[in-house]
């Protein structure tokens with residue numbers, strides 16, 4: 001395959017081929033979407049911020065032996081990654097109730113859980129990423145039982161690592177969405193991104209529900225100061241990693 005070919009353009013990133021068929025270049029865009037792309041906009045500087053945050057968090061996770069697709073960050077908005085076959089499952093880990101969970105269950109926003117809640121959604125835009133049960137996921141053959149157990153264990157370990165890291169940044173990790181893929185040797189590895197687009201992050205120095213939001217909910221809920229909040233997350237992460 002020739003290099004520098006656009007392979008796929010998603011809502012937040014563009015994937016390009018490189019000279020190595022097992023390596024892709026991902027370009028992070030400033031485009032923002034919410035509510036299954038019904039709401040669209042731009043967050044100035046988001047591409048660079050999210051790529052840098054993701055790179056730092058992947059490096060952190062690698063240091064704790066979590067296999068990730070991260071290779072290098074050759075420019076602020078570009079990441080070299082191992083090419084994987086993405087499993088069509090959005091893995092969501094929640095520590096505190098927020099968002100769709102509150103709408104679907106009636107749990108009050110801010111309810112702190114006794115244990116992390118791991119959920120799976122079907123990564124399918126035309127079906128609007130519906131919530132899956134374990135048995136649905138297995139019947140649909142989106143993963144094998146062994147892969148699913150591995151995914152769950154990795155997701156919980158990732159949550160432990162990220163939760164304590166963000167705590168050190170005076171940020172509460174409310175919930176996050178991750179994606180896994182299979183590499184050339186069929187090893188399960190963490191892929192995609194981990195950023196304020198894919199996490200709920202609350203500033204521990206703020207108590208007012210709107211003021212504490214440091215993630216894409218600022219865009220979803222038209223709270224304003226989206227760029228500044230994303231910048232603040234980046235700044236605290238960079239300060240913490242030193």
Ligand SMILES: Nc1ncnc2c1ncn2[C@@H]1O[C@H](COP(=O)(O)OP(=O)(O)OP(=O)(O)O)[C@@H](O)[C@H]1O
Nearest residue numbers: 010011012013069081082083084086125179191192
């Ligand atoms: N290492 C990787 N190898 C192959 N594909 C990847 C890798 N990491 C992420 N992807 C895929 O890149 C695509 C582009 O990312 P982006 O976040 O823009 O997608 P999206 O629009 O949010 O979601 P999608 O297009 O999957 O509905 C996603 O489909 C994601 O699953």
Ligand SMILES: [Mg+2]
Nearest residue numbers: 010011012192
């Ligand atoms: Mg995405």
